[in-house]
Amino acid sequence: MYHFIVNPNARSGLGKDTWNTIERVLVDKNVDYQVYETKYQRHATAISRKITEQEGIHNIIVLGGDGTVNEVVNGIFDLERVILGYVPIGSSNDFARGLSLSQNPLEALAGILNPKECVPINVGIIGYGNQKRRRFCVSSGLGFDAAVCHQIVVSHLKTFFNKIKLGKLAYAGVALQQLIKAKPSSMSITVDGKTTKYEKVLFAAAMNLKYEGGGFMFAPKAVVNDSILNIVIAHNLPKLKILLLLPLAYRGLHTHFKGISILEGKNIIINSEVPLPIHTDGEPIFLHNKIHVTLEGKTLRVVKR
Numbered sequence: 001m002y003h004f005i006v007n008p009n010a011r012s013g014l015g016k017d018t019w020n021t022i023e024r025v026l027v028d029k030n031v032d033y034q035v036y037e038t039k040y041q042r043h044a045t046a047i048s049r050k051i052t053e054q055e056g057i058h059n060i061i062v063l064g065g066d067g068t069v070n071e072v073v074n075g076i077f078d079l080e081r082v083i084l085g086y087v088p089i090g091s092s093n094d095f096a097r098g099l100s101l102s103q104n105p106l107e108a109l110a111g112i113l114n115p116k117e118c119v120p121i122n123v124g125i126i127g128y129g130n131q132k133r134r135r136f137c138v139s140s141g142l143g144f145d146a147a148v149c150h151q152i153v154v155s156h157l158k159t160f161f162n163k164i165k166l167g168k169l170a171y172a173g174v175a176l177q178q179l180i181k182a183k184p185s186s187m188s189i190t191v192d193g194k195t196t197k198y199e200k201v202l203f204a205a206a207m208n209l210k211y212e213g214g215g216f217m218f219a220p221k222a223v224v225n226d227s228i229l230n231i232v233i234a235h236n237l238p239k240l241k242i243l244l245l246l247p248l249a250y251r252g253l254h255t256h257f258k259g260i261s262i263l264e265g266k267n268i269i270i271n272s273e274v275p276l277p278i279h280t281d282g283e284p285i286f287l288h289n290k291i292h293v294t295l296e297g298k299t300l301r302v303v304k305r
């Protein structure tokens with residue numbers, strides 16, 4: 001039995017259309033499936049928790065964007081008892097990009113129904129506030145990148161630009177606006193017990209996969225199942241230089257420049273002098289000074305093709 005968790009609203013309604021196409025194939029092929037459409041924020045977490053609380057191995061297929069994958073993974077009761085399939089239709093698709101999954105829905109479905117390769121992936125955990133925790137698959141961090149995610153959610157720009165198939169333009173516009181507003185902060189970053197102080201940090205992100213923000217290859221050396229997180233720190237950078245580095249980051253070339261530091265480790269504590277927005281897989285969480293990032297002990301199997 002395949003459990004499809006579908007965000008009909010992903011990419012401003014494309015989720016529903018894609019599901020209709022997928023469902024025709026499932027009916028045609030006589031596949032045993034159950035569909036659950038998400039109706040509100042975090043609904044996908046409740047659905048996946050309910051499915052995975054049952055005994056046995058569960059085939060869960062997510063149809064949505066990175067945010068829906070994040071919500072589903074946060075609901076999984078036991079990571080080792082799930083095989084996750086993914087039909088990516090979000091605006092960012094960094095999870096699919098980082099794992100080199102097909103971004104063609106029917107091709108992705110064919111792989112899910114007849115898998116040739118599954119990859120075990122590490123799952124990150126961010127701790128913040130009063131003992132709150134969230135899992136992530138792509139990245140989690142604080143500062144500028146999280147501020148962009150916040151603003152995207154409150155501005156409705158993404159809905160408009162998605163409708164005219166230019167979702168990425170919404171991110172570019174908001175990123176520019178947030179860059180102008182950004183006030184870099186001092187941070188002390190402890191990785192596996194070693195603390196380094198950084199001045200004027202624009203953002204610090206713990207990355208499990210290479211890409212975030214809709215295709216920025218911020219961590220070119222990240223490997224999804226090496227049990228190591230890459231911590232990308234952008235610090236002491238004039239804003240004009242950041243504008244020049246962002247396009248280079250699409251190809252991972254920003255790492256050659258002063259002001260970009262990348263650390264590696266699995267137990268990370270970030271203390272910021274001022275409270276900053278934080279995010280998990282692009283889903284915003286409000287302002288915090290301190291985060292603790294690490295990895296789950298168990299991996300999650302994802303159908304690759």
Ligand SMILES: Nc1ncnc2c1ncn2[C@@H]1O[C@H](COP(=O)(O)OP(=O)(O)OP(=O)(O)O)[C@@H](O)[C@H]1O
Binds near residue numbers: 010038042043065282
């Ligand atoms: N029925 C719904 N109506 C409105 N929002 C929903 C609904 N179902 C889920 N959501 C919320 O939509 C948000 C974003 O969804 P998702 O990530 O699937 O698509 P996206 O934003 O288009 O893609 P991406 O995250 O890759 O940019 C999630 O935070 C989720 O909680």
